[in-house]
Amino acid sequence: MEDELKFFLQYLQIEKNYSEYTIDNYRRDIEQFYKFMIEQSIKKVEDVEYIDARLFLTKLYEEQMARTTVSRKISSLRSFYRFLERENKITGNPFLLVSQPKKGKRLPDFFYDEEMQALFAACEGEEPLAIRNKALLELLYATGIRVSECANIQMNDIDFELCTLLVKGKGKKERYVPFGSFAEEAIKRYIQKSRSILIQKNDHQHSALFVNARGGPLTPRGIRHILNQIIKKASLSGKIHPHMLRHTFATHMLNNGADLRAVQELLGHSHLSSTQLYTHVTNEHLRKSYLNHHPRA
Known part of the structure; x- marks a missing residue:
C-alpha cells in the first residue's frame, strides 16, 4: 500500500x-x-x-x-x-457513489484596517529578519497571492519598473499581478539590506526571493510559521490563520469599489463563483454599516 x-x-x-x-x-x-x-x-x-x-x-x-x-x-x-x-491497479472506485456532506456557506475571515496596521507594526525593526518579514507581509497583502505562490517567487519574477509580479499558480498557470509603492519600498529594502546579508552569511546561492534565517529558500511552511509569529506578536484575538491575508486583499479591494472580474484575475481564480464568495462579505459589511448608521434602520 x-x-x-x-x-x-x-x-x-x-x-x-x-x-x-x-x-x-x-x-x-x-x-x-x-x-x-x-x-x-x-x-x-x-x-x-x-x-x-x-x-x-x-x-x-x-x-x-x-x-x-x-x-x-x-x-x-x-x-x-x-x-x-x-493505472489498472483496481477495477472499481468504492468512493465514487459515497455522498459528500453539503458544505455550509461559510464567509471568509479577513483582517480589518486596524488589525492590518497592528500586523505591520509588529514587523518593524532594523534586523535582517524583521526587514524580511515586513517585505513578506507587504507583498502578500498587496497582491493577494497564496502562500505557496509566494514561496515560488524568483528574483527575476519581479519587475520594479512596472511594479508587477509574475506569479506561478495552480496547475502551472501564470499571471501578472501589480503591487503598490509600500510593497515596492519594502521589497527593495529587503533585497538591499536583508537578503544579501542572509545569503552571504550562510554561503547560499539561489534565485528565490524570500530566504530563511540560514539563507536557504523559504518554504510555504516557513512562511506560515513567520505569519503565525507576526500574528501572535500583534496580539490579535479571535480565530486567525495566514490565508486570511488573501481574504483580506480581496475583501478590501471589493469594499473600495474594485471590479469583481479584476479581483478574479488578480486572485487567479478559474471560476468567478470562487470570487463571488467575497461579495457576500462586502454585502454583509454594507448591511452592518447601514444598520449602525441609518437613523431609521
Whole structure:
C-alpha cells in the first residue's frame, strides 16, 4: 500500500503540479484510511468495497469532524482510487457513489484596517529578519497571492519598473499581478539590506526571493510559521490563520469599489463563483454599516 501512495503523491507533484501543502493533505487523508483498513482487517486497496467506504464516512462523522474536512477526505480518497483505476491497479472506485456532506456557506475571515496596521507594526525593526518579514507581509497583502505562490517567487519574477509580479499558480498557470509603492519600498529594502546579508552569511546561492534565517529558500511552511509569529506578536484575538491575508486583499479591494472580474484575475481564480464568495462579505459589511448608521434602520 505504501508503494501505491508513493506513486500517487508523485503523480500529484509532477503531473498535477500541486503545492507541497496540498500533497501533504492528500497523504494524511490516505494514511488515515490505511489505519482504518488495518482496523477492519482489509489487507489490500482493491479489497475495499462501497460498504467499507460508507463505514469510513460514518467513522469520520462519529469523530465530529467539520463538514469541510470530511468532504476533503472523501474527495482525496476518490481521487486516489481514480488514479489506481487509471493505472489498472483496481477495477472499481468504492468512493465514487459515497455522498459528500453539503458544505455550509461559510464567509471568509479577513483582517480589518486596524488589525492590518497592528500586523505591520509588529514587523518593524532594523534586523535582517524583521526587514524580511515586513517585505513578506507587504507583498502578500498587496497582491493577494497564496502562500505557496509566494514561496515560488524568483528574483527575476519581479519587475520594479512596472511594479508587477509574475506569479506561478495552480496547475502551472501564470499571471501578472501589480503591487503598490509600500510593497515596492519594502521589497527593495529587503533585497538591499536583508537578503544579501542572509545569503552571504550562510554561503547560499539561489534565485528565490524570500530566504530563511540560514539563507536557504523559504518554504510555504516557513512562511506560515513567520505569519503565525507576526500574528501572535500583534496580539490579535479571535480565530486567525495566514490565508486570511488573501481574504483580506480581496475583501478590501471589493469594499473600495474594485471590479469583481479584476479581483478574479488578480486572485487567479478559474471560476468567478470562487470570487463571488467575497461579495457576500462586502454585502454583509454594507448591511452592518447601514444598520449602525441609518437613523431609521
